[in-house]
Amino acid sequence: MAQFVHYVYILSAALFILSLRWMNHPATARRGVFAGEFGMILAISGTFMAFDVHNWTWILSAFLIGTAAGIPIAYIMPMTAVPQRTAMSHACGALAAALVGTAEFYQRQPHASTELTGFVMVALIVETLLGFLTFTGSLMAMGKLQEVLPQRPITYPKQNVVNLVLFVVALGLGIRLMLVPTDTYLFPIFAGIALLFGVLLIIPIGGADMPTVIALLNSYAGLSACAMGFALDNKLLIIAGALDGSSGLILSIIMCKAMNRSFTNVLFGAFGQIQASAVKTEKRPVRSASPEEAASILESAGKVIIVPGYGLAVAQAQHKIRELFDNLTRRGVDVKFAIHPVAGRMPGHMNVLLAEADIPYDRLYEMDDINGEFPQCDVALVIGANDVTNPAARTDKSSPIYGMPILDVDKAHTVMVIKRSMSPGFAGIDNDLYYMDKTLMLFGDAKAFVSEILKELPAKAAA
Amino acid sequence: MPSNLELGLYVFMLATFVGLEVIRKVSPLLHTPLMSLTNAISAISVVGAILITGAAGATTLSKVLGFIAITSAVTNIVSGFLITDRMLKMFKRRPEEKK
Structure with missing residues (x-):
């Protein structure tokens, strides 16, 4: 039975690819959604049947709450609020990946010498780093889109230096954890810095750059799911994560090209703030009409x-x-x-x-x-x-x-x-x-x- | 025999190329539903969350983190697929003029 699940996963992966394939035209796109749903149901029920799953109360209540939250979000959300919803779902997806990574890290501590070796640890660190920073980053994007937070870029002196230092520290802690996975006290610091980095990365980005940022966060959320696949040695997760990651990547490249800007410029440029001072305020005549x-x-x-x-x-x-x-x-x-x-x-x-x-x-x-x-x-x-x-x-x-x-x-x-x-x-x-x-x-x-x-x-x- | 890591990297490499090719063909008309669909699909991470929550020796920490992870992933699955379908239903050709 445990072997059987791999065939189910292969089928699911094929359905996911078909699902995206059918999105290329409005006439077939709805079929794509059904293929995706079917693939998802197969994968989840296959997992329930093949593995020795315990703690059903926890799992089933989580499923119920998730479903109860998901249905109103899908039907009540006005179409003008779709960017916010998308940012929110990036946040949810990234949070799920980050928390699973965290749980794996602690769960495997007793067998650290065999189960937290080399590449599993690398995958867990990538998963949690991307997951946590995408979580807070997406929440910031959502706040800006909902106009809870100012849409204008929020900047302060030496911003890029601060961000760079934080990122290097997070990376350093991550590498240290890869080498010595038993230093559990470092993990909360690592997670905290990743969370903070996500906030600081997005606040200097202006409202009109959101198309690129959302696409980029989409890519990160996918890659963290992909890293989870490596950590758990689950090929279906690797495939689905890679599909999501490449989709986000293509969309952000299209967005960047459409603004004639580079990734670095979008992420570190704080566009809009600098140029605002250079506005010529001379009055020129305009024609208006009724x-x-x-x-x-x-x-x-x-x-x-x-x-x-x-x-x-x-x-x-x-x-x-x-x-x-x-x-x-x-x-x-x-x-x-x-x-x-x-x-x-x-x-x-x-x-x-x-x-x-x-x-x-x-x-x-x-x-x-x-x-x-x-x-x-x-x-x-x-x-x-x-x-x-x-x-x-x-x-x-x-x-x-x-x-x-x-x-x-x-x-x-x-x-x-x-x-x-x-x-x-x-x-x-x-x-x-x-x-x-x-x-x-x-x-x-x-x-x-x-x-x-x-x-x-x-x-x-x-x- | 290649190790799990090597097999995983092969799968990753191939899936990325498939993804790039398939997504490139998606019409810009549908980029918003595409994003919500890929979002729902990547919530397949719910499988990982189920395995960690349902493990025989799961600690309370694992159960709590796994619980939150399943909840957020299921929210994404349900809302992602449903809202994609809701959006796609809106894309219509001209109803009146059928030449």
Whole structure:
């Protein structure tokens, strides 16, 4: 029976790979979820049957509490809060790995000379180090996303030096524990420093860098599960952890490329803070427009591209935008959505929000697919996006965002920007787009302004 | 015969390459559900948590830590799979215009 479980694990691993494979297209993606669920059920029931499991009260009550907590999280969580939920689940996953590692370390102490040797100890240290730092790091990310903590980077002098010293100390203690695993008094210090390091690593990172950070934490959480697989000699854990780790890695690389920045720059740059002081405050004239004017421009347009950003999520404007989309589509206007890879607070955030509002996914376009269409487009409507539309990224070598790939909104015939005020975006830089002759600024809350536009549109249709 | 470590490293190496290839093909449209799905899958660490909590000679410390670990992992499994499915249900093509 104990041998049999390995075949079950192989089947589960295959199902997990298929599950991710089916995620490549919306049409097969739900099948992917079922494959993943099936693989998970197989693995858990196989484990229960094959091993001599005791302490059922503990295990079953943990299962009950976990299920009772998981179901409401999945169904009540609004789609705008998905980044927070994701950060929270990174924290949970990392915590589980770290605690199992800790328990293993103490459990095996009586047989330290045979069971805490060389590579098992290396795996346990990697597992707990990554697990604990990802746990607190993800909690910090969650706090920032929920706006319990300030979204602005929190910095202090010699920050990187402090972080580096802490990391070296944690690593030193880890190596010492690998060599002398019986020094149990060192373990709580090691765990404490890992926890502290996670906090300090994330607090200097600004809100708009969250897509990269979440992806990176995803990767760490996966790798700590993977290290657990090495410590327990369980290949299924190694495979699942490696899949999660590589997924997080790819997503963070995509995010970094979309901002033309490196990992080190995201993690240690405290972007936004330094540049904020360099903002030019000169007043330049802008043209603003009323909802009526905006409505009549949209109505006479043949082709409209909507550019959503984080501001849309904040204003919860996705349903109003769907109404606008429906209204314009009925009038025969060709409406498309241009999604920048880092729009929002996590990879793919905007797509989920717009899908929630029933906007068909074949109207959502990636940056590279739509950029060629802006010159033929009558109106580009920017809602809550800023830096990803700034033409300075193409032209101004002195700009902090120079080289970042942007949506070519400035090439549209008319640009309309819904924005609460002229305050600069997270990078703290002025957006030249707003001062162009063809740009109309629509000042107001995204949701309220779109409602105003909608009020104007049916009236004109009747006339 | 290769040791467990070597076998484990082989598995890790191959799984990483499979992961990189498979994930690269996922449309950016689905990056958010992808992240919640991989999250649920990596909560397979619940297996490790079950084994440590259910070991015959588990100390109270092991049981308490294992209990918390199972709870968090199961929360991830349940909420991860369900919310992924909830998100995926929202992705629709245009319902009205069927040419």
